[in-house]
Amino acid sequence: MKEHEHHAQFREESIEDKELRSWKRKLIGAWLFTIPIAIFMFSDRLFGIEILPMDWMIPILLILGFPVVFIFGFSTIKSGLRGFYTFYFNMDSLIALGTVVAYLTGFFSYFGFVADYSGVSSMIMAIFLTGKYIESKAKGKASQEIKKLLELGAKKARVLRGKEEIEIEISEVKKGDILIVKPGEKIPTDGIVFRGESSVDESMVTGESLPVDKLKGDSVIGATINQDGILYVKAEKVGKETFLSHIIKLVEEAQGTKVPIQKVADKITGVFVPVILVIAVLSFANWWIFTGEISRALGVAIAVLVIACPCSLGLAVPISLMVGSGIGAKKGILIRKGEAIQTMKEVKIIVFDKTGTVTKGKPEVTDIYSKVKQNELLDIAGSLEKLSEHPIAKAIVEKASLKKYKKVTGFKVLRGRGVEGKISGKEIVIGNRTLMKERKINFKTFEDKISQYEYEGKTTMIVSQNKKIIGVIAVADAIKEDSIKALKILNSGGYRTVMITGDNERTAKAIAKQVGIKEVIANVLPEDKAKKVEDLQKSGFVAFVGDGINDAPALKQSNVGIAMGSGTDIAIEAGDLVLAKSSLMGVVQSIRLSKATFRKIKQNLFWAFAYNVIAIPVAIAGLLHPVIAEVAMALSSITVVTNANLLRRTEI
Amino acid sequence: MKKIKLSISGMHCGSCAGNIERALKKVSGIENVTVSAVTNKAFVEVDEKTSEEDMKKAVTRAGYKVVEIEEN
Numbered sequence: 001m002k003e004h005e006h007h008a009q010f011r012e013e014s015i016e017d018k019e020l021r022s023w024k025r026k027l028i029g030a031w032l033f034t035i036p037i038a039i040f041m042f043s044d045r046l047f048g049i050e051i052l053p054m055d056w057m058i059p060i061l062l063i064l065g066f067p068v069v070f071i072f073g074f075s076t077i078k079s080g081l082r083g084f085y086t087f088y089f090n091m092d093s094l095i096a097l098g099t100v101v102a103y104l105t106g107f108f109s110y111f112g113f114v115a116d117y118s119g120v121s122s123m124i125m126a127i128f129l130t131g132k133y134i135e136s137k138a139k140g141k142a143s144q145e146i147k148k149l150l151e152l153g154a155k156k157a158r159v160l161r162g163k164e165e166i167e168i169e170i171s172e173v174k175k176g177d178i179l180i181v182k183p184g185e186k187i188p189t190d191g192i193v194f195r196g197e198s199s200v201d202e203s204m205v206t207g208e209s210l211p212v213d214k215l216k217g218d219s220v221i222g223a224t225i226n227q228d229g230i231l232y233v234k235a236e237k238v239g240k241e242t243f244l245s246h247i248i249k250l251v252e253e254a255q256g257t258k259v260p261i262q263k264v265a266d267k268i269t270g271v272f273v274p275v276i277l278v279i280a281v282l283s284f285a286n287w288w289i290f291t292g293e294i295s296r297a298l299g300v301a302i303a304v305l306v307i308a309c310p311c312s313l314g315l316a317v318p319i320s321l322m323v324g325s326g327i328g329a330k331k332g333i334l335i336r337k338g339e340a341i342q343t344m345k346e347v348k349i350i351v352f353d354k355t356g357t358v359t360k361g362k363p364e365v366t367d368i369y370s371k372v373k374q375n376e377l378l379d380i381a382g383s384l385e386k387l388s389e390h391p392i393a394k395a396i397v398e399k400a401s402l403k404k405y406k407k408v409t410g411f412k413v414l415r416g417r418g419v420e421g422k423i424s425g426k427e428i429v430i431g432n433r434t435l436m437k438e439r440k441i442n443f444k445t446f447e448d449k450i451s452q453y454e455y456e457g458k459t460t461m462i463v464s465q466n467k468k469i470i471g472v473i474a475v476a477d478a479i480k481e482d483s484i485k486a487l488k489i490l491n492s493g494g495y496r497t498v499m500i501t502g503d504n505e506r507t508a509k510a511i512a513k514q515v516g517i518k519e520v521i522a523n524v525l526p527e528d529k530a531k532k533v534e535d536l537q538k539s540g541f542v543a544f545v546g547d548g549i550n551d552a553p554a555l556k557q558s559n560v561g562i563a564m565g566s567g568t569d570i571a572i573e574a575g576d577l578v579l580a581k582s583s584l585m586g587v588v589q590s591i592r593l594s595k596a597t598f599r600k601i602k603q604n605l606f607w608a609f610a611y612n613v614i615a616i617p618v619a620i621a622g623l624l625h626p627v628i629a630e631v632a633m634a635l636s637s638i639t640v641v642t643n644a645n646l647l648r649r650t651e652i
Numbered sequence: 653m654k655k656i657k658l659s660i661s662g663m664h665c666g667s668c669a670g671n672i673e674r675a676l677k678k679v680s681g682i683e684n685v686t687v688s689a690v691t692n693k694a695f696v697e698v699d700e701k702t703s704e705e706d707m708k709k710a711v712t713r714a715g716y717k718v719v720e721i722e723e724n
Contacts, residue, residue, distance in 0.1 A: 015661050015692050015719065079662065079715050088671045088714040132664060139690060146691075249724065252657075253695050256669075256686025269667045270674070314666015314689065322690045637666075 016140060023133035030072040030126040033064045041119045061119045062106045068122040069099050072129065089273035091310050097277070098305035099125050102626065105298060115295035117302065117626070124306055124630045131634025135311075138641035142319055145326030146251060152204055152223045153244055157188035160232070173238050181231045189222040190237040198229030205244060206581040207332025246572050247580065250334055251325055255318065257338040259598075262317040265605055272310040276616075280304040283620045299626060303619040307629035311637040312611060316604035319644040324597030327648055332580035333590045340560050340576035341601075344594035347560055348540030350490060350587070351533060354501035354508065355477065356547045357564060358515055358584065363391050364478040365399035366458055369449045370471035377471040379406065381463050384421050384428055387411045392459060393419070395475050418461065429464045441467050457503075457510030479515050486584035487516035493591075496540070500524050500532055500554075529554035545587055548574030562587055589652045596650040604640050611636045653683070658694040659720035660711060665689065668716065675714035679706045695724065 040057065043049045052060060070077065073096075080096025083089035099121040106118030158167050160178040173179065173189055181187050187200065199211040202224040211227050214220055220233055223244045239245065258266075280301045287297035317338075325335045335341060355361045370377045382400025385393035387408060411421035417438070418431015429439055433450070436443050441464050443450065453460045453474040461473045490497055498519040499512045508522040521532055529546075530553035536542050541559040548555055548563035552574040555561030563575030565582055572578050577594070579586035615636075619629055663669060669689040676685045676694060681702035687694040696707070708718045 015659065019661075019664065075662075082715045086713055086715065088675065090667045090671055090715070091665045136664070143690065252691060252693060253686070253724070255688035255691045256693065256695055258686070266670060269670050272667065310667040311665045314669060316666075318666075318669070318688055318690045322688075 016136070016143075020133070020136045020140065023129060023136055026072040027126065027129040027133050030068045030122070030129050033068045034122045034126040037061055037064050037068075037119045037122050058106055058109060058116050058118065061116065061122075062103075065103060065106070065118050065122040068125050069103050073099065073125040076125070076128070083273070089277075091273065093273050094276060094305045094308055095124070095128050097280075098302045098626070099128075101298070101305075102302050105295075113294060114298060117298065120302070120626050123627045124302075127627070127630045127634055128306075131638060134634075134638050135641055138638060138645060139319065141645055142323045142641060143326065145330050146322065149251060149326075149329050150248055153242075154186040154188040154223060158182075158185075171239070173235055175235055175238055177235045179233045179235055181226045181233055183226055183228050183230065185226055187220050187222055187224050187226055187231070187233060189235050190242045191220055191222075191233040191235045193218045193220060193231055194234040195232035196230050198231050199227045200231075201225045201227055205247070205332070207330065207586070208581045208583070247329070247334060250336055250572055250578065251329055254325055254334075254336050254338065255322055257336075259317050259321065259338040259342050259601060261342055261598075261601060261605065262338075265313050265316060265608070269310050269314045272308070272313070276305065276308040279308075279616070279620065287622065296622065300620065300622045302626040303622075303624045303629040304616065306626055307615045307619045307624065307633050309608075309612060309615075309633045309636045312608035312640045313605075315637060315640050316608045317601050319641050320597055320600040320604055320647065323644045323647045324593060324600070327650075327652070328590070328593050331586075331589060331593075331652065333586060333593055333652075334572075334578040334580065335576075335594075335597075336572075336578055337576045341594040341598045343541065343559050343576075344543070344591060345598055346541040347495070347543045347591075349496040349498060349536050349542045351498045351500055351536060351542055351544045351554075351558070352517065352584075353529070353544070353546035353551050353554070354499055354503065354511065356582070357545050358483050358499060358517070359477040359479055359511065361477060361547075363395040363459070363475050365395050365473055366476045366478055367453060367474040368399075368471065369446070369474075372470050374471075377463060377473075378402070380423055380428055380465065380470075381430055381461075381473060383423060384408055384411070384419055384430060387421070388413055388419050392461065392475050396461065396473060399473075426465050427467070429467075430461055432460065432462065436462050436464065436469075439464075439467070441469065443469050445469070446472055455506070455510065456514070457507035477511075479511065480583060483515045483584045486588050489588050490591075491516060491518065498536065500529055502526065526550045527553070530557040533557045543587075545584070546574075548572075548578075562590060592650070592652040596647060596652065600644055600647045604643055607643070608636070608640055653697050653699055655724040656696050656698055656707070657720075657722050657724040658696070658707065658711070658718050660687075660692055660694055660716050661719050662716040663687075663689045663692055671714045672711060672716060675710040676707065679710050682707070 043051050076092045077096045080092030083093040102117040102121035105114050106116050108114045109116040154170055156167055157170055157173050158165055158180045170188055179188050193214050193216050197215045199213050201211050203209050205221050222242045283304050284297045284301035287300050288294055321338050328335055352358050368374055378400035381396050382402045383406040385396045386405050406423045408421040408423055413419050417435035420429045443462055446469055449472055450460050458474040458476040463471045497517045499517040500521045501508045505522040508520045512520045529551050533542055533544055533554050543560040544554050544558035545562045546555055547565045555574045561575040562577045564579035577590050618624055669687040673685050673687045681699040682696050684697040704721050711718045
């Protein structure tokens, strides 16, 4: 299976490269014959210079034109004419019919009833091939970010076998292997730091620009780059299970998904070619009947055939979606369903799940109020709390980050209230109001501070020494640094912002106020979140932002589900949009990206429609020479692809 | 139901994706066809009865070629 995968990727690369090379070969060959044809034709018609005697002209054009239409244009002619018996028409059908008919006029002209268009057939084919080449190149550019993503994974890994370090292919890495990653190297696969410490650049996967510190026990993502220390990583996930593989799969699968606005374009593209064939025949008949000039009628019919461009219509949406997905992926924003970028425009209400989305999901010390020196307070509190396993204790220990802990005797955990113990003969009690009352410790002088912290939704730990209060430490599930900035942008963007949480009303309101969320729905059980989203949907389209792990139903219920999380802890399958970075600014960016991409889609559809709506009647009216018509057609699809590429200029 | 990824060559035009989609939808047991002319990939959900051969044939009939079939 591994090898299979490897081959698949290898081949994926070459389908496009091969096609590009083959277009190039064809176009060079075609022009080699077409340039002399053009010289012969135009020197006579435009300047009246006869390079060739008239009698020779047609046979020479036919001879020179043959390889252009039937050799260099072979695949186009074949795929196009095929449509006439399988009824799977594509744009080649139009070009094939146009060029073959034009070429044949060279022979018919001997019988004198039609002008010779054989030179024109070569020109149409050569321009068509050139257009295809330019279009393929632009398409390659459109997919460059996604290609980079496909190639992001590490190719080799250095693994510890026994005491030896050996280098192996990435596909040979097994779960549980200890991988050695030196500074500057890619981490081969998802794992856990087993030994060593370093900072890791995760920007290529999460879009987060700052390096992340990694210590023993931290998880690392495959394909991210180790910066400064040597890391020993225990491989946890390999092959298709890795985070990167999931991202790649998601992005690839998203490409074929439909954006609703595309439906009309798809319907038209489906019947486009047969309709144009009918129009071409009708134009021919009309012109012949009303002017009596069969040559003129043929010229018009050929122009109609080659100017009609289902390509630009068919490409307008997918090519924009691809560029949008690519620039999103670079920033850790993954578009999972094309539909989301259209729906995003209609969203009026953004609902945030609190834990892990607005907040870090882990308690942290937010405030310290102390009667003694802060260091002294943390020295005591840190040493005592070090012995407890409680999350709040851990937050205090982390804040203190002591190099040396004081010796504690008689340590005791007082469940639900706090801890106590003796440090250098002094009796230390750390805990909540209840514990202080129990011990008859007076905290009146601190009452203002304590109430303030509580009002702000924080858990307050009172620190006492020999029955006297020396300080207060407030702990809370801290707000992520950029949540406030993100909310400011969203609020000023006119969105109704709502936070949903299982917390009590007071804590929830405090956090919402701090971060700038306007409404709060508190005391909500996880299973009721979807119901609350449904209620909100009565007043408008709702986007739900959550970690996707326990709020998957709410993500699904909402109009646009945005799943976010840090590193590998995201439920990728849960959202319409997935943020690989744990930041609310990602929500702002994904809204900008969706809107910009959708704008591009609309522009492209407009141009593709407008082009056909204007160009076809002009051709029917007989105002366009077939060669000019072909140039216009080639330009129209190149325009669509190039315009999609311009999406890259948008700041998101 | 399993998900299959088809790599297809010869899709050099926007209307091609539609042709392949139409062709694959006719194969028995296939559901949820998405085709992208930009990535040259088709994703389909199939049941146990659907044969790879049938999918290949359908794509060939529409004028394109399946280069690779893999489970996704």
